[in-house]
Amino acid sequence: MTDLQNHVDHGEPRAGEYNQELSKILKPGADLRGACLCNADLNGADLRGANLRGANLRNADLNGADLFGADLSRADLRGADLSRADLGGADLRGADLNGADLFGADLYGTTFTKRNVIAANS
DSSP states (O other): OOHHHHHSOTTSOOGGGGHHHHHHHOOTTOBOTTOBOTTOBOTTOBOTTOBOTTOBOTTOBOTTOBOTTOBOTTOBOTTOBOTTOBOTTOBOTTOBOTTOBOTTOBOTTOBOOHHHHHHSBO
């Protein structure tokens, strides 16, 4: 269990209480499967190769975040700010991108489903 998982209750939106700690704890390759990070301030976070499968990132600020090669499959990204994020090679299959902001995001090699693309704002 990572340090972040000790601070984040899966299924309950409590990440906002730990926003200042998040930037220190989050590291490339972090295992955050199913973590609840809704409303979290992850602006510019380095999450290269992180496992965020099924994570709740609703309304999270991921502006400029490095998510290269991250597994975001089945993640809840509704209303998330992914503008200028590096999503190159990321897996977004089954992720809910309804209302997500992808303006200026690097999507080279990103795996989507047709439903993802229709729901996102870009």
